[in-house]
Amino acid sequence: MSVPQYRRVAALAVAAGLGVSIAACSTKGSDDSGKDAGGKTVITVDCQPDGSQKDLLANWNADVAEFEKQNPTVTIKSVSVGQQCNNPPDFTARLTGGTMTDVFYGYMTDLQQVLDSGQAMDITQYATKDNVPAWDSIDPALKAVFTDNGKIYAIPTKNYSMGLLYNKTLFTKAGLDVNNPPKTWADVRAAAKKIAATGGGVAGYADYSAGNTGGWHFTAELYSQGGTILSTDNKSAAFDNAQGKQVLQNLKDMRYADNSMGSRQLLQWADLLTNAAAGKVGMFIGAPDATTAIVQQFQGKYQDWAMAPMPGQDGAAKGTLGGGEGYFFRKDLTPDQVKAGLKWIAFEKLTPGKGQFDYARAKPQNQPVGLPQPLLFTGGSAAQKQELDLRKANQNVPSENFGLFEATPVPIKGEPANAQAIYAVLDNAMSGVLTNPNANIDDLLKTAETKTNQLLAADK
Amino acid sequence: MATMTSAPETSRRPRVYARPSARTRRGRKLRDNLTGYAFLLGAIFCFALFQWFPMIRGVVMSFQHTRRGVTTWVGFDNFVRIVQDPSFWTAWKNTFYFTGLALVLGYAVPFVVAILLNEFRHFKGYLRILVYLPVMLPPASALFLFKYYAYDPSDAGLFNAVLKFFHLPTSEWMQSPTMTMPAMVIASTWMNMGAAVLIYLAALQNIPGELYEAAELDGAGLLRRIWNVTIPQTRLILALLAMLQIVATMQVFIEPLILANGAGTQDSATSVAYLIYQHGFFQNDLNGAAALGVIMLLVLAAFSAVYVRLTTKQD
Numbered sequence: 022m023s024v025p026q027y028r029r030v031a032a033l034a035v036a037a038g039l040g041v042s043i044a045a046c047s048t049k050g051s052d053d054s055g056k057d058a059g060g061k062t063v064i065t066v067d068c069q070p071d072g073s074q075k076d077l078l079a080n081w082n083a084d085v086a087e088f089e090k091q092n093p094t095v096t097i098k099s100v101s102v103g104q105q106c107n108n109p110p111d112f113t114a115r116l117t118g119g120t121m122t123d124v125f126y127g128y129m130t131d132l133q134q135v136l137d138s139g140q141a142m143d144i145t146q147y148a149t150k151d152n153v154p155a156w157d158s159i160d161p162a163l164k165a166v167f168t169d170n171g172k173i174y175a176i177p178t179k180n181y182s183m184g185l186l187y188n189k190t191l192f193t194k195a196g197l198d199v200n201n202p203p204k205t206w207a208d209v210r211a212a213a214k215k216i217a218a219t220g221g222g223v224a225g226y227a228d229y230s231a232g233n234t235g236g237w238h239f240t241a242e243l244y245s246q247g248g249t250i251l252s253t254d255n256k257s258a259a260f261d262n263a264q265g266k267q268v269l270q271n272l273k274d275m276r277y278a279d280n281s282m283g284s285r286q287l288l289q290w291a292d293l294l295t296n297a298a299a300g301k302v303g304m305f306i307g308a309p310d311a312t313t314a315i316v317q318q319f320q321g322k323y324q325d326w327a328m329a330p331m332p333g334q335d336g337a338a339k340g341t342l343g344g345g346e347g348y349f350f351r352k353d354l355t356p357d358q359v360k361a362g363l364k365w366i367a368f369e370k371l372t373p374g375k376g377q378f379d380y381a382r383a384k385p386q387n388q389p390v391g392l393p394q395p396l397l398f399t400g401g402s403a404a405q406k407q408e409l410d411l412r413k414a415n416q417n418v419p420s421e422n423f424g425l426f427e428a429t430p431v432p433i434k435g436e437p438a439n440a441q442a443i444y445a446v447l448d449n450a451m452s453g454v455l456t457n458p459n460a461n462i463d464d465l466l467k468t469a470e471t472k473t474n475q476l477l478a479a480d481k
Numbered sequence: 482m483a484t485m486t487s488a489p490e491t492s493r494r495p496r497v498y499a500r501p502s503a504r505t506r507r508g509r510k511l512r513d514n515l516t517g518y519a520f521l522l523g524a525i526f527c528f529a530l531f532q533w534f535p536m537i538r539g540v541v542m543s544f545q546h547t548r549r550g551v552t553t554w555v556g557f558d559n560f561v562r563i564v565q566d567p568s569f570w571t572a573w574k575n576t577f578y579f580t581g582l583a584l585v586l587g588y589a590v591p592f593v594v595a596i597l598l599n600e601f602r603h604f605k606g607y608l609r610i611l612v613y614l615p616v617m618l619p620p621a622s623a624l625f626l627f628k629y630y631a632y633d634p635s636d637a638g639l640f641n642a643v644l645k646f647f648h649l650p651t652s653e654w655m656q657s658p659t660m661t662m663p664a665m666v667i668a669s670t671w672m673n674m675g676a677a678v679l680i681y682l683a684a685l686q687n688i689p690g691e692l693y694e695a696a697e698l699d700g701a702g703l704l705r706r707i708w709n710v711t712i713p714q715t716r717l718i719l720a721l722l723a724m725l726q727i728v729a730t731m732q733v734f735i736e737p738l739i740l741a742n743g744a745g746t747q748d749s750a751t752s753v754a755y756l757i758y759q760h761g762f763f764q765n766d767l768n769g770a771a772a773l774g775v776i777m778l779l780v781l782a783a784f785s786a787v788y789v790r791l792t793t794k795q796d
Contacts, residue, residue, distance in 0.1 A: 113761070113765060231744075232743065286634075287656060287741060288742075445759060445764055453747045456657070471567050
C-alpha cells in the first residue's frame with residue numbers, strides 16, 4: 022500500500038471511529054422497550070454505595086441478587102454517584118444533561134427542580150399496594166412532600182428531623198453531665214466553651230458555612246427561634262428579622278467572643294463529619310443519621326454520640342427542620358420499568374427486615390441499630406410495628422443516647438420552597454459570622470434577603 | 482560520468498490538454514484533498530460539539546427561561562436579573578483583583594525565574610524539571626495541598642508555622658477576607674508558572690549571544706542587559722503570554738472552588754466564573770448562568786480585540 026493510501030485509510034478509520042464513538046455515547050439503547058435481548062425488564066438505579074463502603078456495597082449487591090432471584094424478569098443495573106448521593110451541583114448536572122438513572126435518588130427539597138427540568142414521571146397510577154406492598158402504611162405527610170398538584174413524583178425512602186448531637190466522651194472530659202445536655206442556645210454556648218477549653222484543637226460546637234449546608238443549618242436554627250425562611254405565600258424572604266439576627270449572633274458569639282468553634286471554618290458536609298468522627302467536635306446540630314454517616318463513611322464510633330432535642334433561645338425550641346429523601350422516576354420509562362423500579366424501592370427501602378431495615382445484618386457489621394429515625398410508616402400500622410420490633414430486637418445503640426431526643430418531640434417544619442437555591446445564598450451569611458470578626462449581621466441578612474427575593478422572582 | 486540519453490521525439494512534442502470542466506476540477510480537487518478533509522472531520526466535529534454548539538446554546542439560553550420543562554423567550558430579563566444580583570459587581574471586582582495580582586506575581590515571577598535559570602551554568606536540566614513539576618500535578622491535588630497543608634488557619638499550617646517561627650503575625654488565609662485573593666494567586670502562580678518559565682527560557686535561548694557581548698562591552702550591567710536586550714528581544718512572547726494570562730485568569734474558577742469551598746468568606750473568593758457555576762448548579766438558574774457567561778464572553782472578546790489591535794500597531 023502506498024503512503025497516500027495508508028493516509029487515506031488512516032483518515033477513514035479516524036472518521037469511522039468517531040462515528041462509532043458517537044453512537045456508543047448515546048444513553049439510549051437500540052429500542053425504547055426497556056428490555057434486554059432476553060426479554061427482561063432492565064432498570065438503572067443510582068445511590069449504590071461506593072467502593073470505600075465495603076459492607077454497605079456488599080449488602081446492596083446481595084440485595085440486588087436476591088431481588089433478581091425473586092423477580093426473574095427484572096435486571097437491576099446499579100450506579101454509584103459518590104458517598105453523598107445528592108451533591109447538589111452533580112445532581113443539577115445530571116438532571117440538566119438528562120443522564121440520571123431510570124430510578125434516581127433525590128432530596129425532599131428537589132421536587133421543584135426535578136419538575137422544572139421536565140425529567141420526572143408522574144407515577145400516581147403506579148404507586149399502589151400492588152407495586153409497593155407497604156404503600157398504604159407510609160406516612161401521608163411524607164407522600165405529600167413528593168406530590169405536586171395531586172400527582173406523585175417520587176417514593177419517600179427516608180425522613181429525619183434535627184436535634185443537637187453531642188459527643189459524650191468530650192462532655193465527660195469537659196466535666197459536663199452527659200445526661201443533662203444543653204436545652205437552650207445559651208446552654209450550648211456555655212458547654213461549647215468548656216469543651217473547647219479541653220484543648221487539642223477541639224471545637225466545642227461546629228457548624229457549616231459552605232456547599233449549601235450552611236443555609237440548611239441556618240434554616241434549622243431559625244426554626245428553633247420560631248422563624249421562617251419564606252413568607253406564608255412563599256413569595257418573599259422572611260428571615261431578615263430579630264430571629265434571623267439571633268441565629269447569626271449566637272454563632273458569632275461562640276466563634277469570636279468565646280473562640281469555641283475551632284479555627285477551621287467554611288466547612289461543608291463531609292468536613293464537619295470528618296472532624297466529628299475524629300473526636301474534634303463537641304456538638305453540632307444534625308439528624309440521627311449523622312451518626313450512621315460518622316460510622317459508615319468517616320470511621321467514627323456511634324457509641325460516642327448522643328442526641329438531645331433542638332435547643333431553643335429561651336426555652337424549648339419552637340420548631341426544628343425536617344426533611345428526607347426518596348426516588349424519582351425518569352419520564353421516558355415504560356410501564357414495566359416503572360413497576361420494576363417501584364418493586365425494587367419497596368424491597369430495598371420499604372420492607373421491614375430487608376434492605377435498609379435489615380437490622381439483623383447491620384448489627385454484626387457494627388453499624389448503629391436503634392436510632393430513632395427514619396420513621397416512614399404511620400403510627401400503629403403493621404409495617405411500623407414490625408419495623409420497630411426488629412429495630413429493638415437488634416439494637417446496639419444504647420437507648421439512653423437518643424432517649425431524650427425521642428421523648429421530647431419538637432414541632433417539625435419542612436424545608437422551604439427552592440430550598441437548595443436559598444441554602445446556597447444563606448451560606449454567605451453563615452460564612453460571614455464564622456470567618457469575619459467584623460461581619461455586620463444586618464448587612465449579611467439584608468444581602469441574603471435581596472438575593473433570595475431575586476431567586477423567587479426569577480422562579481415565577 | 483553519467484551519460485544522457487535523449488528522449489524520444491514524441492515526448493518532446495508539447496501535449497495539448499483539453500481544459501477540464503469546472504465540475505471535473507472541483508471533483509479532482511476534492512479527491513486530492515479527501516485525506517485532509519477526513520482528518521479535519523474529527524477536529525471540526527470536536528470543536529462543533531464541545532465548543533461552538535455549547536457557545537451558541539449558551540447564547541440562546543441566556544434569552545430564555547425554562548420552567549416545568551417549558552421554555553419561553555424572555556428578552557434581556559436574565560441579563561437584567563444577573564446584573565442586579567448583589568454578588569455581580571463583587572465577582573467582577575474580585576476577578577479583576579485576581580487578574581491584576583496574577584499579572585504582577587504570576588507574570589513577572591516566571592520571567593525572572595526564566596532569566597535566572599538561563600544564567601545557570603550547571604544543573605539547568607534538573608532545575609527546569611523542578612520548576613515544571615507542579616504543572617504535572619493535577620490542579621485539584623495541588624490546591625488541596627495548599628488548602629490543608631499550607632493554608633490551614635491554625636498554627637499547624639505550613640505558612641503559619643513559618644511566620645510564627647520568624648515571630649511574624651499569622652493569617653487565617655482563605656478565611657480572611659483580605660488574604661483570600663493573594664492566597665489564591667500564590668497557589669495559582671505556583672501551580673502554573675512552570676509552563677511559562679519553559680516558554681520564556683526557549684525565547685531567551687533564541688537571543689543571539691553577541692547582543693549580550695556587545696552590551697557587556699558597552700559596560701551594561703545585568704539589569705541594563707535585561708532592559709535593553711532581553712525584554713526587547715522577547716517582546717512578542719511577553720505580549721502573547723500577557724494576553725493568554727489575562728484571558729485565563731479572568732476565568733479563575735478552580736481556585737475559589739477548592740481553596741475557599743466556593744464563595745469563601747462573604748463572597749471574598751467569588752469570581753465571575755464561580756458565580757456562573759453558583760447560578761447554574763447550586764441555584765438551578767441555568768438561564769441566569771448563561772447570561773453571565775455571555776457577558777463574560779463579550780468582556781473577554783472586547784479585551785482581546787483591543788489588545789491585539791494595540792500590540793499589532795506597536796509592531
